[in-house]
Amino acid sequence: MTQTPNTDFGITDLWPTRILHRRVPDCERWNKDLIKLVRDLDRANKNLTTDYLAPDLFNMDQPAVNWLRENVNATVIEYLRNIGIDYPVNWTITGWPNVNRFGDYHDPHNHPWSYLSGTYYVKMPATRETLQSRSDVRPGCITFYDPRQGVNMMAIKNDPYVEPEHTVLPEPGLMLLWPALVNHFVHPNLSKETRISISFNIVLKWSDDYLPEQI
Ligand SMILES: [Fe+2]
Numbered sequence: 001m002t003q004t005p006n007t008d009f010g011i012t013d014l015w016p017t018r019i020l021h022r023r024v025p026d027c028e029r030w031n032k033d034l035i036k037l038v039r040d041l042d043r044a045n046k047n048l049t050t051d052y053l054a055p056d057l058f059n060m061d062q063p064a065v066n067w068l069r070e071n072v073n074a075t076v077i078e079y080l081r082n083i084g085i086d087y088p089v090n091w092t093i094t095g096w097p098n099v100n101r102f103g104d105y106h107d108p109h110n111h112p113w114s115y116l117s118g119t120y121y122v123k124m125p126a127t128r129e130t131l132q133s134r135s136d137v138r139p140g141c142i143t144f145y146d147p148r149q150g151v152n153m154m155a156i157k158n159d160p161y162v163e164p165e166h167t168v169l170p171e172p173g174l175m176l177l178w179p180a181l182v183n184h185f186v187h188p189n190l191s192k193e194t195r196i197s198i199s200f201n202i203v204l205k206w207s208d209d210y211l212p213e214q215i
Contacts, residue, residue, distance in 0.1 A: 015148065017144075017146065017147060017178075017179065017182060018079070018082070018083055018178070018179070019144060019166065019176065019177070019178040019182070020075065020078065020079045020082070020175075020176065020177040020178070021168070021174060021175070021176050022075050022078070022174070022175045022177075023171075023173055023174055023175075024071050024075075024120070024173050024174075024175050027172065027173035028172075028173070030064050030067045030068070031122050031123065031172055031173065033062075033063065033064035034064045034065075034068065034122045034196075034198070035122055035123055035196060037060075037062060037064055037065070038097040038099060038122065038196055038198070039099075041054075041057075041097060042097070042099050048096075048097060048099060049096070049097065049098045049099050049100075054096065056094050056095060056096070057095040057096055057097060057198060058072075058093045058094065058095045058200065068120060068198065069093060071120070071175065072093055072095075072118065072120070072175070072200060072202075073093070075118070075175050075177055076091065076116065076177065076202055079116065079177050087209065088209075089204065089207075089210070090204070090205040090207070091115065091202045091203060091204050091205060092202075092203050092205060093200050093201070093202060093203075094200060094201050094203065095198055095199060095200035095201070096198070096199055096200075097196065097197070097198050097199075098119075098186075098195075098196065098197045098198070098199055099194055099195075099196055100140075100186070100189040100194065100195040100196075100197075101189065101194055102129070102189060102190070102191065102192050103188055103189065103190075104188065104189050104195075105185075105186055105187055105188040105189070106185065106186035107185060108145065108183045108184065108185045109183065109184070109185075110180060110181050110182060110183050110184070111180040111201050112180070113201075113203065114180035114201035114202060114203050115179075115180060115202050115203065115204045116177055116178065116179060116180055116201070116202040117177070117178060117179075117180040117182075117199070117200070117201050117202070118175060118176055118177035118178065118199070118200050118202070119142070119170075119175070119176050119197050119198065119199045119200070120174075120175045120197060120198045120199075120200075121170040121171065121172055121173065121174045121175075121196075121197045122172060122196040122197055122198060123172055123193075123194065123195065123196040124140060124170060124171060124172055124195055125139075125140060125189060125191030125192075125193035125194070125195055126191075126193065127191050127192070127193055128190050128191050129190055129191060129192060131190060133190065137187070137188070137190070138167060138169070138187050139187055139188055139189060139190035139191065140169065140170070140187060140188075140189055140190075140191070140195050141167050141168060141169045141170075141186075141187045142167070142168050142170065142176070142184055142185070142186050142187070143165050143166065143167040143168075143184060143185045143187065144165065144166045144167075144168075144178060144182050144183070144184045145164060145165050145182065145183045145184065145185075146161075146163075146164045146165070147179075147181055147182055147183065151164070152164040170197070177202075180201060180202075
């Protein structure tokens with residue numbers, strides 16, 4: 001896009017990576033139901049977390065799933081509004097539970113063929129095993145990596161590109177939503193308590209109305 005600056009001075013803030021966080025209200029009661037549901041599914045399928053052909057969680061007609069689906073949709077609407085999309089958009093949600101036991105982690109990855117990706121945190125460990133670990137481990141956290149590979153290489157103190165990563169320690173009831181292209185890593189769980197989350201992809205139902213104006 002071509003622009004002619006109309007002020008004598010300005011900063012153009014280009015190519016941001018927008019990651020939404022939202023504490024979902026009234027989550028305690030529903031989290032109990034979701035924990036029970038995920039545990040039941042986990043008992044029925046020992047590869048639940050890694051079996052991407054397992055039945056989609058969001059296809060289930062259960063009160064807790066319906067509550068979560070409504071909150072995912074509300075969060076997507078909020079995200080789209082905040083990035084400036086002011087016209088109707090339709091999507092489908094696909095989702096799956098993650099049960100991380102002691103030592104479990106999820107290596108860096110992104111979510112192909114999706115527009116947005118997100119995670120809702122159902123249960124986080126409150127304890128941690130005493131281990132002779134490095135002092136910089138961040139058990140149970142999720143780290144997002146700057147998709148613009150290497151922009152931190154020449155960053156000097158206080159410029160906005162120093163950090164090539166963004167790390168969050170989730171709490172139960174937190175929902176995160178980000179562009180599906182962003183690589184992320186789930187740090188090892190160092191607790192004997194399980195860490196339970198539900199991840200999802202937002203896949204657009206295509207419409208030619210989404211095409212940007214070409215200049
Ligand atoms: Fe992921």
